[in-house]
Amino acid sequence: MSLSRRVAVTVTALAALAVAAPVTACSSGPPASAASSSHSPSAQGSAGAFAGGASAGAPAAGSPAIVPGHTRLDWHACGGQLGGLQCTSLQVPLDYADPGGRKIAIALSMVPATAPRSQQQGVLLVNPGGPGASGLSLAGAVAAGLTPQVAAEYDIVGFDPRGVGSSVPALSCDPGFFSGVRPNYIPSSAAAEQVLIGRAKLYAADCEKRFGWLLPYLTTVNVARDLDSIRQAFGVQKISYYAFSYGTYLGQVYATLFPARIRRMVLDSTVDPTGVWYADNIAQDYAFQARQQAFFAWVAKYHSTYQLGSTAAAVSRAWYEARNRLMAHPVSGPDGPMIGEDEFDDTFLTGGYEDTLWPALAEALSQYLNNGSTSALVAQYEQNGVQNENEFAIYNAVQCADVNWPRNWAKWQSDTERVYRTAPFQAWDNAWYNAACAFWPVKGPAHPLQIKGAGLPPILMLQGTLDAATPYAGAQDAHKLLPSARMVVVEGGGNHGQSLQYPPDGCVQNYLNAYLASGALPEHPGLVNATCPAVPNPTPGG
Secondary structure (H helix, E strand, O other), X not given: OOOOHHHHHHHHHHHHHHHOOOOOOOOOOOOHHHOOOOOOOOOOOEOOOEEOOOOOOOOOOOOOOOOOOOOOOOOEEOOHHHOOOEEEEEEEEOOOOOOOOOEEEEEEEEEOOOOOHHHOOOEEEEEOOOOOOXXXXXXXXXXXXXXXXXXXXXXXXXXXXXXXXXXXXXOOOOOOOOOXXXXXXXXXXXXXXXXXXXXXXXXXXXXXXXXXXXXXXXXXXXXXXXXXXXXXXXXXXXXXXXXXXXXXXXHHHHHHHOHHHEEEEEEEEEOOHHHOOHHHHHHHHHHHHHHHHHHHHHHHHOHHHHOOOOOHHHXXXXXXXXXXXXXXXXXXXXXXXXXXXHXXXXXXXXXXXXXXXXXXXXXXXXXXXXXXXXXXXXXXXXXXXXOOHHHHHHHHHHHHHHOXXXXXXXXXXXXXXXXXXXXXXXXXXXXXXXXXXXXXXOOOOOOOOOOOOOOOOOEEEEEEOOOOOOXXXXXXXXXXXXXXXXXXXXXXXXXXXXXXXXXOOHHHHHHHHHHHHHOOEEOOOXXXXXXXXXXXXXXXXX
């Protein structure tokens, strides 16, 4: 499933704050607990002292090696929802083996540094995840989420990766793929399963028909090369990088290919590079089951509010009752049936990424089951459940081409049936979200790129122990491959993305701001280098 959904929620909220004010890199930041001028970790955190500042030999603030001078980029004011940011585009090779050949365009956005040049720390590239998520609004969100003094020191740069959003071309294989009510993700018979297999085969074929020339070049390795093209366009020797979710895998790949080009790197909610991508998706299934159970338990705690059951098991039965009702009688929209069982699943899946959605999701479920009202359910679907076909197309194109997937559907079926027995919530949903990879026209390498962490500068990792999209065990697998990394672990944190939360986690934000300000990292040894408590669960109406 897409690794970026939760981050999009936070980015939207924070970007609204960022563009509400002029672009000064000093927009509204976290509350005082996270905006300490000392950049020290909150007293809530543990793991003691920080390792001392920037690594030896790293370019200092204000150095021409990191602060752009004359660049090849021609910036202009962004329009629409990006108003207040600066925008441009960069031509890059479609095929880096043929740099003089066909070009494509990468869309960029920026909140420029406003600190005196001698204090500036260069380019901070940011990425929200995906594959397939637009990153243009993230520049404003990061500027709003960091403390003003730290944000002012960086040119904070967002981008739409190749094939995404405002980049040209934008991949679209079947614009109507998500139109109307889709077939039940959970096949009731062999014939029903064949219908879903047919949809996956057709989607892969449509991608080849419409964009066969582009598909071989939609890989994480090529996106990493695009990052280095962006660096070169700024005219600097090193960049810093801050990313979430799939963006952390992109960062690991960039670090492997261009280790000498990194100054600082923040990886929030880290992908396991050893499981790319088939095994990682199976690991997600089990983790999302746990997150859904946590949601059911939370709803049961507030039975007096939602009237959906006083135990997690009772709420689970209510949820499946709603799913079965929608299977038989989908909710209609202006153009016909709009919300069936799959759309219902997609909507509630977002609660696994971000628990601030729980009150609204619970209210929608309550209104539907107890009052027969669909308005709240429709609102939640429109806000959180609607699929973006461009994002879906890029998700498939990148993951399918990064590494070769099983081509025998019998393996997919047996693996999914095994997962479904104990983790039914996302087992089949996730299988069908990725199923086109079984039939994809591009065959990736047999094994994923081997991530190499030797010789890298200090890296900051942020990770929740209950994260479902990038499970904790996999993030620690990545940590072991990055010996210079230090991980701040949010104990009991289930949200996907620990920084830039809204409301902010002051403990996490202070580690983030301290690192970006001076390179300081927690110095406790081992795989858990510092801990922060999770932010409290929401309350009804919150």
